[in-house]
Amino acid sequence: MQKLAFIGFGVVGQGLAEILIKKKDELKSKYGFDYSVVAVSDFKLGSALDNNGLDLGKVLELSADGKISEYPGATTGLDALETIKQSDADTVIEVSYTDIKTGEPANSHFRAALEGGKHLITTNKGPTALFFKELAALADSKGVQFRYEGTVVAGTPVLNLGEFTLAGNEITEIRGILNGTTNFILTNMEAGRAYDEVLKEAQELGFAEADPTADVEGFDALAKVVILAKSVMGADISPEDVDRTGITQISLEDIEAAKADGKRWKLIGKVTRDGSGVKASVKPEKVALTEPLAAVGGATNALTFVTDLLGEVTIVGPGAGKIETGYSQHAVPS
Amino acid sequence: MQKLAFIGFGVVGQGLAEILIKKKDELKSKYGFDYSVVAVSDFKLGSALDNNGLDLGKVLELSADGKISEYPGATTGLDALETIKQSDADTVIEVSYTDIKTGEPANSHFRAALEGGKHLITTNKGPTALFFKELAALADSKGVQFRYEGTVVAGTPVLNLGEFTLAGNEITEIRGILNGTTNFILTNMEAGRAYDEVLKEAQELGFAEADPTADVEGFDALAKVVILAKSVMGADISPEDVDRTGITQISLEDIEAAKADGKRWKLIGKVTRDGSGVKASVKPEKVALTEPLAAVGGATNALTFVTDLLGEVTIVGPGAGKIETGYSQHAVPS
Numbered sequence: 001m002q003k004l005a006f007i008g009f010g011v012v013g014q015g016l017a018e019i020l021i022k023k024k025d026e027l028k029s030k031y032g033f034d035y036s037v038v039a040v041s042d043f044k045l046g047s048a049l050d051n052n053g054l055d056l057g058k059v060l061e062l063s064a065d066g067k068i069s070e071y072p073g074a075t076t077g078l079d080a081l082e083t084i085k086q087s088d089a090d091t092v093i094e095v096s097y098t099d100i101k102t103g104e105p106a107n108s109h110f111r112a113a114l115e116g117g118k119h120l121i122t123t124n125k126g127p128t129a130l131f132f133k134e135l136a137a138l139a140d141s142k143g144v145q146f147r148y149e150g151t152v153v154a155g156t157p158v159l160n161l162g163e164f165t166l167a168g169n170e171i172t173e174i175r176g177i178l179n180g181t182t183n184f185i186l187t188n189m190e191a192g193r194a195y196d197e198v199l200k201e202a203q204e205l206g207f208a209e210a211d212p213t214a215d216v217e218g219f220d221a222l223a224k225v226v227i228l229a230k231s232v233m234g235a236d237i238s239p240e241d242v243d244r245t246g247i248t249q250i251s252l253e254d255i256e257a258a259k260a261d262g263k264r265w266k267l268i269g270k271v272t273r274d275g276s277g278v279k280a281s282v283k284p285e286k287v288a289l290t291e292p293l294a295a296v297g298g299a300t301n302a303l304t305f306v307t308d309l310l311g312e313v314t315i316v317g318p319g320a321g322k323i324e325t326g327y328s329q330h331a332v333p334s
Numbered sequence: 335m336q337k338l339a340f341i342g343f344g345v346v347g348q349g350l351a352e353i354l355i356k357k358k359d360e361l362k363s364k365y366g367f368d369y370s371v372v373a374v375s376d377f378k379l380g381s382a383l384d385n386n387g388l389d390l391g392k393v394l395e396l397s398a399d400g401k402i403s404e405y406p407g408a409t410t411g412l413d414a415l416e417t418i419k420q421s422d423a424d425t426v427i428e429v430s431y432t433d434i435k436t437g438e439p440a441n442s443h444f445r446a447a448l449e450g451g452k453h454l455i456t457t458n459k460g461p462t463a464l465f466f467k468e469l470a471a472l473a474d475s476k477g478v479q480f481r482y483e484g485t486v487v488a489g490t491p492v493l494n495l496g497e498f499t500l501a502g503n504e505i506t507e508i509r510g511i512l513n514g515t516t517n518f519i520l521t522n523m524e525a526g527r528a529y530d531e532v533l534k535e536a537q538e539l540g541f542a543e544a545d546p547t548a549d550v551e552g553f554d555a556l557a558k559v560v561i562l563a564k565s566v567m568g569a570d571i572s573p574e575d576v577d578r579t580g581i582t583q584i585s586l587e588d589i590e591a592a593k594a595d596g597k598r599w600k601l602i603g604k605v606t607r608d609g610s611g612v613k614a615s616v617k618p619e620k621v622a623l624t625e626p627l628a629a630v631g632g633a634t635n636a637l638t639f640v641t642d643l644l645g646e647v648t649i650v651g652p653g654a655g656k657i658e659t660g661y662s663q664h665a666v667p668s
Contacts, residue, residue, distance in 0.1 A: 019643060023502065031501065155644050157499040165491040165499050167365065168357065168661065292636075292650045295629030302626075309353060309661040310489050313651040316626045318644055327502065327643040 002035045003051075005089035005118075007080045007109050008096030009042035009063055012123050012150070015326025016093065017056050040068055041083035043096070048074035051088040080105065084112045091119040095150075100214070100223050100239075103127035114138045114146065123150030123325055129223040129239065132230040148231070150328025152224045153178065153301040156317030162232035162305060169307035171232060175270040178224040178282075180299030180319040181208045181215040182247050182267040186284075187297045189255050190264065195248070207299060207320060217246035218267060218282040225269040225280050228303075233271055235278040243281040250284055258286045264294045292316070336369045337385075339423035339452075341414045341443050342430030343376035343397055346457050346484070349660025350427065351390050374402055375417035377430070382408035385422040414439065418446045425453040429484075434548070434557050434573075437461035448472045448480065457484030457659055463557040463573065466564040482565070484662025486558045487512065487635040490651030496566035496639060503641035505566060509604040512558040512616075514633030514653040515542045515549040516581050516601045521631045523589050524598070529582070541633060541654060551580035552601060552616040559603040559614050562637075567605055569612040577615040584618055592620045598628045626650070 006013050020027075020035065027033040037056045041047035046062070046069030048054060054074060062068045069076040075086070084092055092113035096106050107127035113120045120139065122128065127135070128148045139146035149159045153176075162171060177183050181202055188198040199216070202208035214220045222242050229235040247267050258265050263286040271280045287294045292314040296302040301319030304312050318324040340347050354361075354369065361367040371390045375381035380396070380403030382388060388408060396402045403410040409420070418426055426447035430440050441461035447454045454473065456462065461469070462482045473480035483493045487510075496505060511517050515536055522532040533550070536542035548554045556576050563569040581601050592599050597620040605614045621628045626648040630636040635653030638646050652658040 019502075027502070156647055157495070160499045161491070161495070165494045168353075168361070289629075290631055292626065292629055295623075295626055297624055310658050311652050311655075313490055313649065315647065315649050317647040321645075324644050 002033065002091055003038045003087075003089045004035050005039035005041075005083060005087045005092050006037065007041055007084065007092060007094045009040050009045055009059075009068065010095065010097070011322045012095040012325045013040075013042070013093070014060060014063065015322035015324075016095070017060055017326075019323065019326050021056055021060075038089050039083045039087040041078060041080050042068060043080070046070070046076065047078050047083055048076050049078055049083055049087055050074040080109050081112050084109060084116060084118070089118055091121060094120060094122040094124050096124065098124050098126040098223075100126045100129065100219055103130045107131060110135055111138065114142055114144060117142050117144060119145045119147070121145075121147045123148075123154075123328055125151045125220075125223040125227065129226040129230075132227065133236070136231075148227065150325055151227050153303060153317060153319045154321060154325040155327035156301060156315060156319065156324075158303045158315055159228075159231060161313075161315055162228075166305060166307060166310070166313065169305075169309045171273075171305050171307055173270065173272045173306035174228050174232060174303060175268055175293070175306075176303030177266055177293060177296050177301050178221040178269040178303070178319070179215055179218070179267060180301060181212070182218075182221070183296065183301070184299045185216070186247060186250070186255075186265055186267065189250070189252060190259070192252065194252065195250075216248055218244045221267060221269040221282045225271055225282055228269075229271040229278050229280050233273065233278055235271070237278060237280055241280060243279075243283065245283040247284055261286065262289050263287060264289060266293060266296075268293070336367065336425055337372045337387075337421075337423045338369050339373040339375075339417060339421045339426050340371065341375055341418065341426060341428045343374050343379055343393075343402065344429065344431070345656045346429040346659045347374075347376070347427070348394060348397065349656035349658075350429070351394055351660075353657065353660050355390055355394075372423050373417045373421040375412060375414050376402060377414070380404070380410065381412050381417055382410050383412055383417055383421055384408040414443050415446050418443060418450060418452070423452055425455060428454060428456040428458050430458065432458050432460040432557075434460045434463065434553055437464045441465060444469055445472065448476055448478060451476050451478055453479045453481070455479075455481045457482075457488075457662055459485045459554075459557040459561065463560040463564075466561065467570070482561065484659055485561050487637060487651060487653050488655060488659040489661035490635065490649060490653065490658075492637045492649055493562075493565060495647075495649055496562070500639060500641060500644070500647065503639075503643045505607075505639050505641055507604065507606045507640035508562050508566060508637060509602055509627070509640075510637030511600055511627060511630050511635050512555040512603040512637070512653070513549055513552070513601060514635055515546070516552075516555070517630065517635070518633045519550070520581060520584070520589075520599055520601065523584070523586060524593070526586065528586065529584075550582055552578045555601060555603040555616045559605055559616055562603075563605040563612050563614050567607065567612055569605070571612060571614055575614060577613075577617065579617040581618055595620065596623050597621060598623060600627060600630075602627070
C-alpha cells in the first residue's frame with residue numbers, strides 16, 4: 001500500500017485524483033499498485049491530513065467549494081511544508097503552481113519531501129528546470145525516486161521515452177513543439193487570422209493566461225528545454241544559456257512567405273549536443289512540410305529525438321489538459 | 335554476464351552484432367549489461383559454438399564470406415535447433431527469416447529456446463503473429479522473457495510504448511502506417527509517378543522484394559496488426575480475421591481526388607476494441623492532412639494509440655534498416 005500526499009490540488013491534482021478513483025481496481029489487479037491518500041494541501045482550497053487515510057472522493061467534493069479544511073476528523077489547516085513533514089506518505093505529489101524565476105515555494109516542498117525520504121512526483125517546471133541536478137542527487141542519496149514526466153508535454157511520455165524506451169541510443173538532438181498556446185496561435189494565423197484575434201480566442205478558451213508573456217515570449221518552452229537538456233542529455237545549463245525568441249514578431253506576411261516555400265513556422269525548442277556540452281534554443285523556425293513536426297497543429301505538442309541507432313523518432317501528443325496532465329504522475333517502469 | 339546465441343545472422347543479426355561491439359563499454363557502464371556471444375548459427379553463412387565465448391568481430395568477418403563454420407576451435411556445422419540445445423546461452427536472439435504462413439522453422443527455434451529456459455528476443459513476425467498467446471504462456475511458465483519489439487516498426491519502440499510507457503491507459507484503438515514499401519510507393523505516386531515505375535525503384539533500392547506481394551497486398555502489415563492486437567490489446571484473433579486490401583487498386587486519379595479533398599491515401603493497419611473483442615483491418619484509407627499519420631512520408635512508419643486518458647499519442651520512426659532493426663533487440667525496462 002503506497003501512501004500518497006497531494007501538495008497542490010488544482011486542475012492537475014484533481015485530474016489525477018479522478019484517475020486514481022476511477023482506476024483503483026485496475027491499478028491493483030493489473031499493476032499491483034494499491035494506494036491510500038493520507039494528505040491533501042492546497043493553499044487556496046484548504047488542507048486535511050489523516051495518516052490512516054482520507055476518502056479521496058470526499059476530498060474532491062470538499063475541494064469544489066474550497067473547503068478541504070472541513071474534512072471531518074482530519075488534522076486540518078496545515079501548510080504544505082507541515083503537511084509533508086507530518087504525513088506518513090511514501091510519495092509526495094507536488095502539483096502546486098510553477099514560478100519559473102525562483103522555483104519557490106515548490107522548491108522547498110520538493111526538498112522537504114526528498115529530505116524526508118519520500119518519493120517525489122511532480123509536474124512543476126520551475127524547480128525542476130532550475131535545480132534538476134541537485135534534486136536528482138538528493139533523491140539518489142535518500143534512495144527515493146524523483147519523477148517529473150509531467151513537466152514536459154503533460155502526460156505524453158516524452159521523458160520516459162528518452163530515458164527508458166530509447167535506452168542504448170545516444171541522443172544527439174531533441175527538438176520539438178513544447179508550447180500549445182503558441183502552436184495554436186501559429187496554426188490559426190496560417191488560416192489568415194491576425195495574431196491579436198487568435199490570442200484573444202486562446203485566452204477565452206482558457207489555455208492562454210491573461211498575461212500571455214510566458215507562452216508567447218517562449219519562457220514556458222524554455223523551462224522545458226532546460227529540463228530536457230539536463231535530464232535526457234545530462235547537460236549542465238541554466239535558463240540564461242538558452243537562446244530565446246518568442247512568436248510576437250511573426251507576421252502574416254512571414255507565414256505566407258514560408259507557405260510559398262513549402263514550409264511552416266513553428267516555435268521550436270531545441271537542444272543539440274555540441275562537443276562535451278549542448279546548445280539550446282527556443283525560437284520560431286521554418287519547418288519543411290515533410291517533417292513530422294510540421295504536421296502538428298493546434299495545441300498539440302511533439303518532440304523529435306535524433307539518435308545514433310534509430311535516426312529520428314518523433315512522438316506527438318497532448319501538451320495540456322486536466323486528465324492528460326494528471327496521467328503524467330503514473331508510475332514509471334523501473 | 336549474459337550469454338547470447340544468434341539464430342540467423344543476416345542483416346538484422348549483423349546490425350545487432352555491430353551495435354554490441356561498438357557499445358560494449360557503454361552498455362556495461364551505463365546499464366550494467368555485459369555479454370558474451372556463445373553461438374551463431376545461420377543456415378546460409380554457417381555456424382559456430384563455444385560456450386566459453388566467441389569473438390564477435392571474428393564472427394562478423396567470417397560471415398562476410400559465408401564461412402562462420404571455419405571459426406577456429408569452435409564446434410561447427412550445428413543446425414539452429416542443435417545450436418540452441420547445445421549452447422549455454424541465457425538468451426536466444428532469433429532473427430532468421432519469417433514465414434508468415436506457417437511460422438516455421440522459426441517457430442521450432444522459439445519453442446526450443448523457451449522450453450530450454452532461455453530468454454527469447456526476436457524480430458520474427460511469422461511465429462509471433464501466429465502463436466503469440468502460446469509463446470507468451472510458455473515463456474511465463476518457464477520464468478523467462480519473450481521480447482518481440484522488432485517485429486513491428488523495426489527498432490522504433492512502439493510495443494514498449496504500448497506496454498510500458500503508456501501503462502495505466504486503456505488503449506481503444508491502434509492505427510498506423512506499418513509498411514515502408516507501400517508508403518514509399520504512395521508518397522511517390524503523389525508526385526504524379528506511376529505505380530509500376532515507383533515499385534521498380536523500390537526494388538532497385540533493395541527495400542521491395544522481387545515478388546512484392548507481401549508488401550503491396552498488405553500481408554506484411556497484416557502480420558504486424560495481428561501482433562499489435564494480441565500483445566497490446568490482448569485480443570484473440572487470427573490472420574483470417576483481418577479485413578485486408580492492398581494498394582494495387584489505387585490509381586493516380588484516386589490520389590488526385592483525395593488531394594483535392596485535403597486528404598492523402600495511406601495503407602492503414604488498424605485494431606479497434608469492439609465490445610469484448612476487436613476489429614482489425616489493413617486497407618488504403620484517406621487520411622486528413624491534419625492528422626499526424628498524413629505527414630509520414632517515404633519508408634517511415636508511424637503508429638497512433640487512441641487512449642482513454644491521453645487521447646491520441648503518435649510515434650513516428652524508421653520501419654526498417656540494418657542498425658534500426660538490430661537495435662530492436664535492446665533490453666526492455668522491466
